[in-house]
Amino acid sequence: MVRQTKENAEITRQRIIDAARKVFLSRGVSRTSMEQIAAEARVTRGAVYWHFSNKTELFGALREQVILPLIDRMDDSLLIENNDDPIGQIGKFLSATIDALNDSSDTRQTFEIMMVKCEYVDDLSVVLEQTLSNCERITKKIEQLYERAKTKGQLKTIDSPAILSMDTHLFFSGLIHLWVKDLDHKHYRNQAKDLINNHINLRRK
Amino acid sequence: MVRQTKENAEITRQRIIDAARKVFLSRGVSRTSMEQIAAEARVTRGAVYWHFSNKTELFGALREQVILPLIDRMDDSLLIENNDDPIGQIGKFLSATIDALNDSSDTRQTFEIMMVKCEYVDDLSVVLEQTLSNCERITKKIEQLYERAKTKGQLKTIDSPAILSMDTHLFFSGLIHLWVKDLDHKHYRNQAKDLINNHINLRRK
């Protein structure tokens, strides 16, 4: 059989993405060849090149499958107009992201690839910029929530919402990094929620 | 001239390391060939292979030149038995690391390579483990400092020193990451000290 149904073609495409994720994770993005991905997906390089024009495009598809839903989820949990407890809302947003990592191994693996199995140079450097600008968006939304908390007199500290949101972003960034790298669940994966609560409660009056 | 003096040989070795740092930074570790490094250092691959058996060893030398002094410096600043102000000592340690990044472009570039231009697979995965275990050491020392601060009644919160030190480590880890990636100095590089002070003061009674 040479030509597949549209449905089967889509399945093949997804098999290639899954194979790429697996091989990227074990061998790193740069050291992975299209041949290795094809072999893992039990197709030939012909199939891979038909669906994706090169490795960068394949990496992009792999990433978007995980990142786009996650961004939507983040936006949702940050946009809720829960005027009662803006600080708690920040905490819920952080927890929701950890939940997303806990719930989906694809998400975990993709994060691990993006953080320690990938070099952000040439065509991939734009991916890093996207990630950073997305972080900026989140930081600004968190700043608004801290602003609301301040006007409601819920903050313990006198720090500006800008500084507080940067601090929370630093905490969050560090947490995601350490969480992903904590493969044996010894240090951060099992304490993530406690650490989030601690971080939040330090700011609550 | 074919054979150089010992002194000149050492200069050549350093030139190769410097060249590798430059090329790693612009093209990523995996995509960099020995030939490219040699060209940048204005020697041939023969010289590179004479000084380093392969790219991993070269990367290791490049890393150690920056990391080992930094670890020493960290240990020094954390080991001072300054019983008066353990919390301030933590802050000073964090600031000292930022200073090290500000003071040395080699350090900055090496950090950038290790964080976004490098894939931790195969022989390099041990480097990531070393980094993580070093982080663990630092976290434990910070925990001891928080312990001392607690017994001296200097802490504002009721959180355990263990949680506090993990939180500080998360903050620190996030700060280093964002600092290094903040190439245009727009967000974190110029506010690092403020963020550190804020982090510390949140904990001080």
Place this chain on the structure above:
DNA sequence: TTGTTTACATACAAAGTTGTATGTATATTA
């Protein structure tokens, strides 16, 4: 039912990369 497009597989050419083997002139040593 026939033509056309699709979804791949196969084949090929070109270039890059690695490690090593060998050459060689000069430091260094004894």
Place this chain on the structure above:
DNA sequence: TAATATACATACAACTTTGTATGTAAACAA
């Protein structure tokens, strides 16, 4: 001062990887 080890440069063989070009049988459209 002769022998040897050093600090490279040059040359070579083997392998990998890439993109594309071509082949092909089946799905789909008309």
